[in-house]
């Protein structure tokens with residue numbers, strides 16, 4: 001691969017972490033910061049009991065956070081927000097929207113923090129400054145002109161705090177709709193929808209301490225070295241205890257293989273590192289159901305053999321009898337699933353799958369972790385359920401050192417859901433909301449992300465308000481998404497930095513800049529704290545410490561209250577009072593959600609508190625009161641793909657946060673200075689008559705082509721290719737999503753690769 005390697009492609013041989021990670025932090029700080037000192041101090045306040053929660057990922061903090069837990073990508077997230085650069089009114093006077101449209105996603109955000117509210121002026125094609133009150137009045141006029149509240153979409157991205165998310169759902173419901181497209185719909189929806197039917201809760205069951213007691217850890221379809229770097233410290237500790245860590249991932253990911261902990265002077269000074277994965281299985285993209293069924297089939301066979309010899313067997317029969325329903329159906333399904341189908345669909349040999357199963361049954365306590373590699377498929381919900389099935393077979397749920405661990409995305413995506421961001425609210429919740437505020441919330445279920453986009457595209461939805469995020473870029477198929485926005489009557493973006501969705505101007509468009517999590521939030525002269533919930537259901541306070549990027553900035557809560565006051569003239573809710581004292585919002589959250597009892601008192605304790613988690617206690621809040629084995633659909637031998645079709649998955653680079661592109665490097669995958677690459681197995685390249693470094697087109701259909709990518713021979717499962725998100729979103733058909741939960745199939749896109757023709761090149 002090194003020979004004749006194209007520019008910017010050179011295999012990375014170091015561990016994850018180490019000196020290069022420290023150097024990357026120093027570089028990020030230098031690039032973004034006005035004064036290095038102030039912001040180095042900012043980094044030191046991150047994830048401290050009296051500081052702010054890292055806006056990076058949702059991995060929990062260790063219980064007694066006393067030392068700075070190092071994380072390169074957390075540092076990048078903070079420095080990107082705390083940058084000295086500003087996209088001020090002068091910037092918008094200089095650049096028209098058409099001009100900005102031609103900028104890259106990286107360049108748009110790199111313009112810096114937004115400083116004032118802006119309104120789009122079609123006549124000049126510029127965003128111009130407006131006062132907050134003018135903006136609120138203008139938005140209210142458009143919302144109130146809609147012929148039905150269901151014509152508006154209220155999108156949430158997962159950085160919103162519990163307080164702002166709660167206020168936001170209140171605004172939308174007081175206005176009259178349950179239309180809550182949410183970034184979670186593109187992310188862990190199979191967890192939110194799939195897990196409740198299996199185990200009665202749409203969240204993970206493990207806590208951080210469980211990792212200290214696990215005897216085996218499975219990491220399926222997630223890339224912690226980049227997306228949850230603080231998890232590497234946890235995995236390292238487990239590896240050092242000799243705990244097997246079994247990885248299932250189509251790509252070799254350095255962050256799952258080896259880690260040099262920057263806090264460890266010995267590793268740093270001796271340039272040594274700790275091995276993480278004890279076995280690495282390169283499952284085919286989309287092959288996880290087959291792999292998991294294979295593991296269970298092997299387990300049942302070994303169990304039977306042992307029992308035939310008079311032994312006890314390998315299943316936790318007492319647990320299955322007392323706590324579960326559906327075992328016989330699962331066994332019947334596994335009996336009829338053939339090994340040839342399993343091998344073919346997973347791309348793994350029977351021996352490899354049996355070896356995974358053996359590690360599983362030899363361990364008393366097993367944690368299974370998973371991320372987007374599991375969820376973002378048209379069979380994402382089924383993937384999640386098969387992981388649960390595997391765990392239930394040996395009672396690996398609700399006991400110390402065992403359980404399911406979805407790696408959540410945004411730092412508060414889980415909390416937003418907990419406090420009411422859902423298009424399918426329960427009647428019980430709505431009754432409590434009505435009682436707490438003297439309103440009548442709408443009962444009709446609303447739109448998720450896929451429904452919202454469809455409604456915007458067909459003209460039935462006319463207004464979009466985004467609480468953070470970059471919806472049009474994050475969703476599949478920009479051709480559909482961009483046109484949908486341009487046809488709207490109202491586009492409001494409550495954001496910190498300029499992005500493409502804000503440039504998709506509707507008849508009326510506003511950009512409402514808000515404070516970020518790192519910044520001091522003074523309301524009525526008092527510094528406010530907000531709260532977030534991490535991946536493991538821990539709720540804790542977060543207080544910004546930095547000077548706001550501009551004096552005109554107000555918090556998300558204040559923006560929401562401003563829109564609400566202007567829009568809902570008859571509403572009995574004291575928007576102003578709530579937005580001036582977040583403790584009062586928390587009192588209301590507690591009134592609506594009893595699990596937040598003593599909310600304000602409990603966040604005064606460093607580290608916060610854990611929300612109740614029935615499944616972690618073997619209490620199953622399912623319709624039958626049991627944990628359910630859900631066998632799912634039979635596994636076909638045939639994957640339904642034509643000859644020469646490969647399955648494309650989409651990935652985050654090491655230098656991005658979702659649609660925010662910090663830079664063009666992907667250090668651990670050996671890519672620098674570019675993102676126009678597609679990772680392909682060398683044998684697949686050869687079979688297609690292509691070579692490493694060739695310029696290729698990735699073709700999903702005639703009108704969905706990711707053109708002119710450089711093919712990179714990479715250790716990836718055969719039949720699978722990978723490209724970067726969001727560039728590759730144009731390959732995803734907006735109609736291709738998991739019918740059980742609506743998550744787009746971002747990670748199994750059937751494609752063909754073809755050489756980019758010189759003729760096309762000349763024509764370009």
Ligand SMILES: Nc1nc2c(c(=O)[nH]1)N[C@H]1C(S)=C(S)[C@@H](COP(=O)(O)OP(=O)(O)OC[C@H]3O[C@@H](n4cnc5c(=O)[nH]c(N)nc54)[C@H](O)[C@@H]3O)O[C@H]1N2
Pocket residue numbers: 056057058073187220221222223224226227228248249250251253283284285286287288370371372373374407408409410649650651652653654656657658747
């Ligand atoms: N620095 C940084 N941190 C982040 C984010 C970020 O963009 N940057 N994003 C945040 C968000 S919103 C989220 S949701 C999380 C995402 O965190 P991850 O879930 O780690 O996200 P992805 O980069 O999408 O990577 C998924 C992994 O799944 C593998 N994979 C792809 N297809 C398959 C498959 O079919 N089967 C299996 N078994 N594996 C597969 C890929 O090779 C890759 O290693 O991270 C959060 N944290």
Ligand SMILES: Nc1nc2c(c(=O)[nH]1)N[C@H]1C(S)=C(S)[C@@H](COP(=O)(O)OP(=O)(O)OC[C@H]3O[C@@H](n4cnc5c(=O)[nH]c(N)nc54)[C@H](O)[C@@H]3O)O[C@H]1N2
Pocket residue numbers: 109156157158159160183184186187188372376409410467468469470471474475494495496497498499514515516517556650651652657658659660725726728729732746
């Ligand atoms: N092909 C493909 N597509 C994907 C994915 C994939 O793996 N592959 N992953 C999906 C996933 S998991 C997710 S979560 C979505 C992400 O979708 P979104 O959540 O919509 O996108 P982000 O890129 O996280 O949003 C970035 C924007 O948020 C704003 N922002 C940042 N911080 C704050 C803040 O504190 N407050 C406010 N109000 N705004 C802020 C900034 O202006 C920035 O431009 O994308 C999805 N799309």
Ligand SMILES: [Mo]
Pocket residue numbers: 183186187188408409410
């Ligand atoms: Mo996500």
